[in-house]
Amino acid sequence: MNRDKPKYKQIVDAAVIAIAENGYHQAQVSKIAKQAGVADGTIYLYFKNKEDILISVFQEKMGVFVENLTEIIQKGKTPIEKLSNMIDNHFQVLANDHHLATVTQLELRQSNKDIRMKINMILKEYLRLLDEILIEGMTKGDFDPTMDVRVARQMVFGTIDENITTWVMNEFRYDLLESAPKVKKLLINGLKG
Amino acid sequence: MNRDKPKYKQIVDAAVIAIAENGYHQAQVSKIAKQAGVADGTIYLYFKNKEDILISVFQEKMGVFVENLTEIIQKGKTPIEKLSNMIDNHFQVLANDHHLATVTQLELRQSNKDIRMKINMILKEYLRLLDEILIEGMTKGDFDPTMDVRVARQMVFGTIDENITTWVMNEFRYDLLESAPKVKKLLINGLKG
């Protein structure tokens, strides 16, 4: 079950494609295996079970968001700049990968409570970094120092998420990136207090 | 398939409980029937199939939100008051019915694309009413007249939704209603521009 071997990533990527193209419930293990070019049984040399594939998909892909956000925080000067770059990054990554957007915004949410609980655990790290930005902003006076961080974080993440989900549901018919400045303006106004 | 007979509502309510307690995929028709105190076959006198039960659950329950919001819009004086009351209503209805909250925020989202598309159609009416409030606010000067209504609506709904979902995922461990004033403050600040 070595997660560094090339076949591991090969299967994770195949899962994204299989789920995006067939839908969550139609992405049987055999389809993922076929897409990955391996036998059904081979999947089980790298993953404990199907649930493990799905969680790994999220983990691997979410990793990119966390890495990018870590860098954004390091390089950014002001909290507002950091928040702005975070939103841009979030929108850009998904705007550039429709398969991934479909999987994270629609398909993976059809998984059962257990899986989504685990997915939420993975998301935690990303939200922790967001909290960091918000707290810095409150301390430095860029954001309302009296606001509730949890609620503020939920506003930021909920707004971004809803935006992207709507775009996916509309089958990418408009340019997601055009919404970014509007989202930023509204959110920053909200946070300024 | 008469939707006015008492058994119709009886089954819809039973479905909410069965789904909340067992999870979407474990809420077999037989469990819903048992919960409703009717025979399995009786379900099919009132619903075309299982999918129809789920859509009806959403329809019936969402109906309350739409009715309440309609009244709120009629009675409210200012757009801000209307928005405020809408948020209060949304939080209160779900804070008072944990089963319903579980079903709408977690379980029903596991349904397949078809069902979710239909659920979205039902949601549309609610979002249209929200748009009404926002546009009135833009016209009257309460909200930023230059903002994008769609993005603003996504912020309001996304923030509310994310808040409630987090609360459900945390298994109702804190008081949802305490978040309402904070959510309102943040959102209204954001919309004011």
Added chain:
Amino acid sequence: MNRDKPKYKQIVDAAVIAIAENGYHQAQVSKIAKQAGVADGTIYLYFKNKEDILISVFQEKMGVFVENLTEIIQKGKTPIEKLSNMIDNHFQVLANDHHLATVTQLELRQSNKDIRMKINMILKEYLRLLDEILIEGMTKGDFDPTMDVRVARQMVFGTIDENITTWVMNEFRYDLLESAPKVKKLLINGLKG
């Protein structure tokens, strides 16, 4: 369960239509009831169960064949004339009632062994009359006196039956009655020995 009341015949006739138009397996009791213009439950005031309806259909309709054949035997002069008239009658009755032909030749044969055993019991009387004609022919020298009556009867009935079934399966696309003289010629040649 009075079989003389008008509703009894009404339901039998409705069954023929319902079965002919929907097929044996799609002719649910509720469809037969609807076709007859009575409630589902009413069926059970006249018939023990669904099987009883089907057997009654055959019984009532077969009755016509037996009555006609009895008269043919009484009025006929020679065994060959009687056989000839029997074949004509058999073809004519079904050529005039496509619904009935469909039901007896195709649909009713989809019933289970039990029902078909009972149908065969009803058929017995008709075959007994046919035997009478054959035996008279053997005695009078019109037919081969050394032939096996059972086998001869099976030839006559099997040939008639196969002819009509093929015609039904070809959806009545040709004129069944044109085959009658040919069938008669072949059979009588066979029987003459």
Added chain:
Amino acid sequence: MNRDKPKYKQIVDAAVIAIAENGYHQAQVSKIAKQAGVADGTIYLYFKNKEDILISVFQEKMGVFVENLTEIIQKGKTPIEKLSNMIDNHFQVLANDHHLATVTQLELRQSNKDIRMKINMILKEYLRLLDEILIEGMTKGDFDPTMDVRVARQMVFGTIDENITTWVMNEFRYDLLESAPKVKKLLINGLKG
């Protein structure tokens, strides 16, 4: 879905037994699987669905009739000899396999129209070969050159079929093979004209 693997024939044979012993409607897939000594799911590696099993049963078994008849036609000298051998073969194959006789004469006829249409397509080849014999006989003067081939074919097949069906319905209580010479004599007389 490889039809050459041993398990394919294994399941077809099991289906004949399961249907003969339980009746068409009581021969559930699970019973066929059990009889074949495989898991339920294995059935679906070799057959598209239950209907496909039934059609395959007929196809495989009818194949024997067609093969035998082809050989009979090749080896036979006169049309009468060929017809005679065909009847013998038809009777012998079924006299030697009561299960198969039950299935072809009684149980398979309970299938729905679709299946029976497909079964009829398979039967067509057998009837075509019979037609060949009849036409040769008409040409060579063994059979009445003025007879209608279709009607003649229906007499031959109908007589054979009715004979065997009666024997099955009488639960094999008499020796089917004793009827063969009688059937042949009657039919050949009929065809001679």
Added chain:
DNA sequence: GATGAATGAGCGTTCATTCAT
């Protein structure tokens, strides 16, 4: 007699997982 709402047993099929090769 007549109704029709309610009943509940019964089954074909899918698919994640295993394991002999």
Added chain:
DNA sequence: TATGAATGAACGCTCATTCAT
């Protein structure tokens, strides 16, 4: 490691029959 044939548990839906009115 890798394979893929085989497994078998699990469930939505139909429809003949009943029975309170």
